[in-house]
Amino acid sequence: MSIKKKTLGVGFIGGGFITRFHLRSWIGVRKADVLGIFDVDEKKAQEAAALARKLKVGEARPYKSITEMVADPEIDALWICSPNFTRNEVMEEITEAILRGKGELIGVTCEKPLGRNVKEARKMVELVQKAGLLDGYLENQVFSPAVVKGKEIIWARGAKLCGRPYLARAAEEHSGPHMPWFWEGQLQGGGVLNDMMCHSVEEARFMLTPPGSSREELTPIKISAYASCLKWQQPAYVEHLKKISGGKLDYANRPAEDFARSIIEYQDKQGHILVVETSTSWCYVGAGLRLTMELLGPEYSLQINTLDSGLKVFFSRQVKGKAGEDLVEKQNAEVGLMPVIGSEEHEYGYTAENRHMVESFLEGKRPAENFNDGLNVTELLMAAYMSIEKEKSLPFPPPGLDNFIPAVAKGEWNPRKK
Numbered sequence: 572m573s574i575k576k577k578t579l580g581v582g583f584i585g586g587g588f589i590t591r592f593h594l595r596s597w598i599g600v601r602k603a604d605v606l607g608i609f610d611v612d613e614k615k616a617q618e619a620a621a622l623a624r625k626l627k628v629g630e631a632r633p634y635k636s637i638t639e640m641v642a643d644p645e646i647d648a649l650w651i652c653s654p655n656f657t658r659n660e661v662m663e664e665i666t667e668a669i670l671r672g673k674g675e676l677i678g679v680t681c682e683k684p685l686g687r688n689v690k691e692a693r694k695m696v697e698l699v700q701k702a703g704l705l706d707g708y709l710e711n712q713v714f715s716p717a718v719v720k721g722k723e724i725i726w727a728r729g730a731k732l733c734g735r736p737y738l739a740r741a742a743e744e745h746s747g748p749h750m751p752w753f754w755e756g757q758l759q760g761g762g763v764l765n766d767m768m769c770h771s772v773e774e775a776r777f778m779l780t781p782p783g784s785s786r787e788e789l790t791p792i793k794i795s796a797y798a799s800c801l802k803w804q805q806p807a808y809v810e811h812l813k814k815i816s817g818g819k820l821d822y823a824n825r826p827a828e829d830f831a832r833s834i835i836e837y838q839d840k841q842g843h844i845l846v847v848e849t850s851t852s853w854c855y856v857g858a859g860l861r862l863t864m865e866l867l868g869p870e871y872s873l874q875i876n877t878l879d880s881g882l883k884v885f886f887s888r889q890v891k892g893k894a895g896e897d898l899v900e901k902q903n904a905e906v907g908l909m910p911v912i913g914s915e916e917h918e919y920g921y922t923a924e925n926r927h928m929v930e931s932f933l934e935g936k937r938p939a940e941n942f943n944d945g946l947n948v949t950e951l952l953m954a955a956y957m958s959i960e961k962e963k964s965l966p967f968p969p970p971g972l973d974n975f976i977p978a979v980a981k982g983e984w985n986p987r988k989k
């Protein structure tokens with residue numbers, strides 16, 4: 572694709588939590604201005620647009636619809652950041668607007684997960700191709716500076732002299748999502764496995780793949796997984812969820828998993844067996860969100876723990892301030908010895924992710940992380956749910972994967988009623 576634009580005009584769909592993260596990251600993104608926000612809640616669109624202008628990352632204004640953003644010649648690309656249950660309808664409106672000649676775009680990016688199941692994720696790939704747009708899958712963790720630098724060093728030194736890494740472990744844990752819809756299996760697509768294991772499986776696969784090689788270098792062979800609801804089915808927490816959702820969440824009868832792990836066995840082109848081990852939870856109560864990663868090979872290892880930050884603060888019990896998220900995402904306390912991450916947007920990979928998407932679109936190239944990767948991740952997650960339901964290890968891809976909907980996404984999963 573040949574692109575004449577020198578600066579990309581960007582519109583966001585959804586003006587909530589993750590859009591605010593992207594907007595804050597944008598101060599490190601060149602050659603792109605945030606010009607529009609569409610949110611079904613107009614107030615959210617106004618607030619996000621005001622934040623973009625305050626941060627000086629673009630003269631953003633709220634739009635009345637996705638089609639209106641597509642029709643504006645100033646807007647060249649859209650970032651899909653609305654909830655999981657809106658994926659297909661959002662992409663359908665974009666495709667429809669393009670095919671009906673309402674306007675033109677260069678590309679679209681989409682937050683994780685690409686779909687709530689394989690069918691939805693595949694539809695995203697089909698629609699973006701039908702519209703003839705470039706596509707980026709927003710998996711921030713494969714752009715995190717520690718992951719990128721760590722991979723570079725491990726492969727250049729350890730793997731080069733002693734053999735490739737064979738085991739990657741990734742975990743993402745916090746004390747639970749910030750909005751009720753994340754907790755609802757039908758709306759979100761699952762529980763913590765769908766919400767957070769998408770990061771861990773992709774980050775771990777990325778680490779095990781040689782630098783510069785494509786995704787096809789590794790073939791998934793086998794998968795086994797486990798899930799339970801350890802904390803949020805306890806009566807006091809069932810009540811809490813009921814309260815924060817105006818009575819809608821019913822974790823006594825329709826819980827989603829708050830803990831999940833998986834083991835994925837891969838094979839590389841030389842026939843080496845490689846293992847990815849992931850663990851995710853919504854029942855980890857520490858300082859805040861904790862991302863850990865390990866990469867192990869014959870004579871070396873790497874480890875990352877985002878809560879081992881260089882900056883720590885201490886507040887005595889006399890400091891009785893308000894609850895906030897100013898030290899770390901999903902913060903759980905304001906007193907004692909607390910880690911602080913200097914720039915979460917940078918450390919978690921959002922800045923480099925958005926730079927890569929913008930540069931790719933301006934060069935007319937498909938981003939390195941794209942909808943096909945999002946689809947592959949969804950296939951792995953759905954195979955993990957199948958393994959949980961069948962209580963056994965499954966060959967990959969298991970039969971029936973394309974039309975599989977996890978029991979948790981149908982409101983039919985309850986580990987206490989086995």
Ligand SMILES: NC(=O)c1ccc[n+]([C@@H]2O[C@H](COP(=O)([O-])OP(=O)(O)OC[C@H]3O[C@@H](n4cnc5c(N)ncnc54)[C@H](O)[C@@H]3O)[C@@H](O)[C@H]2O)c1
Pocket residue numbers: 584585586587588589590609610611612615652653654655657661682683684709711750
């Ligand atoms: N990369 C990450 O680590 C990360 C972190 C959080 C969320 N996410 C993903 O980002 C997406 C949004 O999550 P969030 O935390 O911002 O949620 P949120 O609930 O905070 O914000 C979502 C916003 O979208 C709006 N919305 C709802 N339906 C819409 C529609 N049809 N069109 C336009 N706007 C609509 C809502 O009014 C809300 O303001 C989810 O898919 C989530 O999985 C990714």
